[in-house]
Amino acid sequence: MKSLSIQLEESVLRRVVKRLHYPLDVMLLCVRWYAAYALSLRNLEEMMAERGVEVDHTTVHRWAVRILPVLAKVLRHRKRPVGRSWRMDETYIQVGKQWKYLYRAVDRLGHTVDFLLTAKRDHAAARRFFERAIGAHDVPEKITIDKSGANTAAVRSMVADSGVDIMLRQSKYLNNLVEQDHRAIKRITRPMLGFKNFHCAAKIIAGIETMHMIKKGQLQCSNGEVASAAEQFYSLAF
Known part of the structure; x- marks a missing residue:
């Protein structure tokens, strides 16, 4: 059974996503790329346009600020123990x-x-x-x-x-x-050319750190299953 804290974080994510009025898979793809790779928001806008998805770079930023901190909190509950x-x-x-x-x-x-x-x-x-x-x-x-x-x-x-x-x-x-x-x-923050304010910086860095921990194998997967970093990132939302 999921812990109450994880259930609460997931309910928060559902409310956030509902207000954004966009397909969840598109939003998660954009914020994962933003947190995982050295890309600017305009890079992401161009990449999505090549895939037939018209989305403004400011919209991607809004998704990142809303979604990434929620996923970061879920990871804190599912994180493997660290050394002493x-x-x-x-x-x-x-x-x-x-x-x-x-x-x-x-x-x-x-x-x-x-x-x-x-x-x-x-x-x-x-x-x-x-x-x-x-x-x-x-x-x-x-x-x-x-x-x-x-x-x-x-x-x-x-x-x-x-x-x-x-x-x-x-x-x-x-x-x-x-x-x-x-x-x-x-390396990930460099193309962002600095953050506009402290509030946004803290939220986006939380997402970058989350993706970095996933790549290092720090997310505790259920039943010992082996999943890609992308799959593990998406699992935080479901």
């Missing part, structure tokens, strides 16, 4: 001609632990990321970071306040794993 040794780092994302910060963590196998887009790069933002990640995956045994003072302070304050036992390591070499993983996200 985390590598955490942040990267830059351009929003409204300003640089914002995408906090990300992977385990030692390169599986995504969590992500969080923030307006600032400070102790409060880093701690909010760690608390979100721990809330979803429980307390890790180790957290590896670079020598960022804000990240160090966030982990130490969290340990002091909660009494959890976490080994903190500061190693640029060990953190190469998460820094390399940033590239997959940046």
Whole structure:
């Protein structure tokens, strides 16, 4: 039986799709391509026109903002467990001609632990990321970071306040794993030429991260079945 949380997310998606007044398979195809590949909205408009589907690039953007965050929440409930040794780092994302910060963590196998887009790069933002990640995956045994003072302070304050036992390591070499993983996200966002506002950026990045996790095999499929990344993405909607 599906959990109540998944049922609620699926009911939200049904309401969203009903308001968009377009075939679901067309909308899901467009938002999957947008989240999976380095394509601009105008690229998608041209590609759909070649398939006999007339859709404006602004409409595709609206679909992405409405649909992708719902699918991202469904994946959080169906995600495979991650390891207990985390590598955490942040990267830059351009929003409204300003640089914002995408906090990300992977385990030692390169599986995504969590992500969080923030307006600032400070102790409060880093701690909010760690608390979100721990809330979803429980307390890790180790957290590896670079020598960022804000990240160090966030982990130490969290340990002091909660009494959890976490080994903190500061190693640029060990953190190469998460820094390399940033590239997959940046490669998809680059053709987007920056986001217009923080609200849209957070929603679309959630979709990009969702597709990235699916490609890494992090979606728990029912009965151990083997499905393509596209099939797994569409399964989040049904």
